[in-house]
Amino acid sequence: MKTRTSLAFLATTSIPCLTYAHPHAYQHRHSHTPRATSTDWFYAFQAPSLAQIDPTPAAAAASTVTSLAYATITVSAQPHSSAPWGYHGSDMATFPIGTGASAAYPTASTNASGTLKPSQVNATQSAGPTATAPAVPALPSTLRGVNLGGWLILEKWMNSDCFEGSDAVDQWTFDQTDGAVAKLKQHWETYITEDDIKAIAGLGLNAVRIPIGYWAYDTFGSGYISGADAYLEKAIGWCRAAGLKVLVDCHGSPGSQNGFDNSGRSGNVAWQDKSQSNGTTNMQKSISVLQTMGRKYGAQEYADVVFGLELVNEPISWQQNNLETTKYWAKEAYAAVRAVATNKNLQIIMHDGFMGPSQWLDVNAAIIGNTTTPLNSTVPAPFAIDTHLYQNQMAADSSLTQDQHIAKACNWTSSALLPASSNLPVYVGEFSAQTNICANPDGSTVAGSTCYIDGCQCSTNVDMQYWNGPLKMATRKFIEAELDAFERGAKGWFVWNYKGPGAWGVSNLVKYGVMGKVTERIFPGQCRFD
DSSP, X not given: OOOOOXXXXXXXXXXXXXXXXXXXXXXXXXXXXXXXXXXXXXHHOOOOOGGGSOSSOOXXXXXXXXXXXXXXXXXXXXOOXXXXXXXXXXXXXXXXXXXXXXXXXXXXXXXXXXXOOGGGGSTTSOSSSOOOOOOOOOOOSSEEEEEOTTTSSOOTTTOHHHXXXXXXXXXXXXXXXXXXXXXXXXXXXXXXXXXXXXXXXXXXXXXXXXXXXXXXXXXXXXXXOOOTHHHXXXXXXXXXXXXXXXXXXXXXXXXXXXXXXXGTSOXXXXXXXXXXXXXXXXXXXXXXXXXXXXXXXXXXXXXXXXXXXXXXXXXXXXXXXXXXXXXXXXXHHHHHHHHHOSOTTOEEEEEOTTSXXXXXXXXXXXXXXXXXXXXXXXSOOSEEEEEEOOSSSSGGGGGOOHHHHHHHHHHHHXXXXXXXXXXXXXEEEEOOSOOOXXXXXXXXXXXXXOOOSTTOEXXXXXXXXXXXXXXXXXXXXXXXXXXXXXXXXXXXXXXXXXXXXXXXXXXXXXXTTSOOOXXXXXXXXXXXXX
């Protein structure tokens, strides 16, 4: 769903290739489909019948594992043709998922013959010829991070200047406009700089999540412009110097995993389409790209800074996508990346498909081989889940006062995350300070975007530089409640976004005195956990 509003009242801040313009917030981040989070999605959107896409293909021919210490593995048996996303050909590697079923993806030259279960390539084993990782700083017990969205993947609501004068609506259509190459280069060089990374570290943050599209590694003739990886590499160097950890996030996948503009292409969802181009499906192409990313950023030379690789961002679990197929693919993708990453501590992360982390306990058990291994606080678990928790995406969110938003955030520890006893780490990979509320002079709040008394201000229709004290404090109070909940119930968190319109941008929140260092509290103990 997309709306247009008058820009007369909208907060605007211009930098090269960017104008912050803030229409109604709950329609921002995913403008083509109303959003919800975790269990909200479970009730709002039931997954299609499993009969639509068979998630349990027949087992591949059995083979004997002969070696685990190679970055590329092929099998002597011909892969079975009934994997849920379909494939053909003989130059394939096959990775069973622990149930006897297997799928395949194109791979490189033969080093060994056999099959690997995900649990056979976990973080305790060598993923390549180099078995010893360099000494690296321990992973912080809690990762406190921010997203660098809108940089290496354009989103029109955040990058409107780039789209001026064209009918482009997303990265794919933008990349086919006149002058796109030059505009992208300027944007990549100016949107995020080393000074931004230093500022992020100065806020008490210790990590960043950097979204990037698959086309940075292989366009597959899709029409996208490549070149973004050079800037990702540069940013990782800046993060190393600033002492920040990096989560590399494959934010856009072949065919689009969700139909949102954040995937690179709005509209149709073809990620799980079984049709093939050049002999491969989109899900196979995803794995091919992830292996390229894993070989590079899962190498020992990045082990001190890149702690994780996210396989796919926000794949929907309804309409064209089937959750069981996504879970099956995730196991295959995990094994494929683990096989090529020489950093044995690289954490491989999967988005929960809007179904909540508890839906992924079975996948975690298949990967690590059990459900009881306790988490190590300093060494990344081999597999983790990313969940996104917003309170501005659904119409129902606009009916809440700020106190109700805060109560909902505090309740996330039990409703949207996993208990401390779980051995599946959960990251809140996206959330926002933005809520759709109005603050009265006495500090009380009302839901929505309409004021009823003099001196009231609403978060969605007043430029942040003109926010009064009550609106700033209401926003600060909500941010602190979110952070308290995530510090309590998650392995880490990454706010969306460093730059963005209004309260979507951490840089704005800091600039206008709404937010300080992330460990500071003006409103401690709001959630009353004890």
